[in-house]
Amino acid sequence: MKTTSDAYELLCVLQWPKIGPATALDLLRRKKAEDSVLEAAEQRFPGVDAAQRQVARDRAEQIIERCSDLGLAVLGYDDASFPVRLRTIPDVPAIIYVRGDPGVLHYPSLAVVGTRQVSSAGARAAELIARFLARRSFNVVSGLALGVDMHAHVGALEANGITTAVLAHGLDRVAPSSHRALAERIVDSGGALVSEHPPGVPPRPAEFVRRNRLQSGLSLGSVVVESGVTGGSMHQARFTCDQKRRLFTVLAESDETRGDLNEAGARHLIDTLGAVPLRGTRDLARELTMLEVPLPQSEPPQVHMEW
Structure with missing residues (x-):
């Protein structure tokens, strides 16, 4: 381009x-x-x-x-290809860099994020949510990090869907380097890598926080899958609310199904920011109908799955 x-x-x-x-x-x-x-x-x-x-x-x-x-x-703020949703956020970047298809940044999108130290229950939830969204033509946005982010991208790809990774550094590199193959798979499958930084800018701790505003800014809302009360996902949640986007979080359907899922961050988000709890795909399906975006005419079968 x-x-x-x-x-x-x-x-x-x-x-x-x-x-x-x-x-x-x-x-x-x-x-x-x-x-x-x-x-x-x-x-x-x-x-x-x-x-x-x-x-x-x-x-x-x-x-x-x-x-x-x-x-x-290289997309400038005034370009027709610059994502419309991103234009409306506070602290919008003047330029973004995209590897892959910039067109997917205009798709209905939800961010799926969470802790790097993900439990097996959290990993299952992230993949189930991403597959569910991908099968309904949503772009699954995340950050290519270890843990929840990785499982969100993989879940979307396994459903033959589209996913976008927002990176905190120039697109001449991938951090963590162990996710280079995943980054290539995202691009090869029709998705995109996005950054506000030109090539050559290295990863810096503060930028991993700032990139959260872009993940939520590209999306209609954010799903925090698993987090502690002080995790990096808390920044994403606050950006989501500041941008007046929908905030969701994951709870187990019951005490018997909780497994090793850490719900501390979810409870905190519900109590302090009014996050909507998702206890299974039935809740997610209901919330998608409230986002006022066109859903596929031929909906996949509604089979309820708990996390």
């Missing part, structure tokens, strides 16, 4: 001194119709001289060339 002129200009401005995504988007929104983003930036920041502007252009062109070599799409 060819980088649009609007995306190129945003990328150039982002290389200017002291300009981040929020400032770049403010320039885009406030500029005169006849002006480009670069022209608007030159008017607002006259102290950035011609030499600095040329350095910014060179850096932007290097990023685009590297993305072309890696087969990545």
Whole structure:
């Protein structure tokens, strides 16, 4: 996919001194119709001289060339292919990078996330939920991490469905490296890898928290499968609520079926954020009808399964 002129200009401005995504988007929104983003930036920041502007252009062109070599799409905020749901969130990125099919980012999507230290019951729940969603043409969004994320991606793929992984670093790498084959499988199966970072940006702890806002931002809601009360999934839950998306969490159907499922995080989310509990696929099916998205005309058989 060819980088649009609007995306190129945003990328150039982002290389200017002291300009981040929020400032770049403010320039885009406030500029005169006849002006480009670069022209608007030159008017607002006259102290950035011609030499600095040329350095910014060179850096932007290097990023685009590297993305072309890696087969990545560069999507700017104003591009028609930029995900509509993502545009509406606070702290929206000005640019995102996509490996795979950018079109899947417009599908009805739910994020399925949870702890890296997943129990066998949590792993089963993540895979069941992802398979259930994939068979109903939902894009299953997660973060390619160990634990729940991995089981969510695998569940969607095993149902011959679409899944998207949102990464906290440049798409020239995969972290953890043990999931490289899974990342390739996601792309080869028609899904996508997404990041707000250009190639070359390494994994940093703070970015794993920030990427949660993109997972929820791409989605109609988030399902927290298993988490402690202070786990990383709590950030995802808060982003989901801040973005006014639906928040779900997983509980066992009964004491007898709980197994080793850790429900501490789920109980906390229900009590503090009003998360909707899911005790099986019957609950999930009911909630999907309330998301106001078109479901397949030929629904798969409704066989209730508990976690």
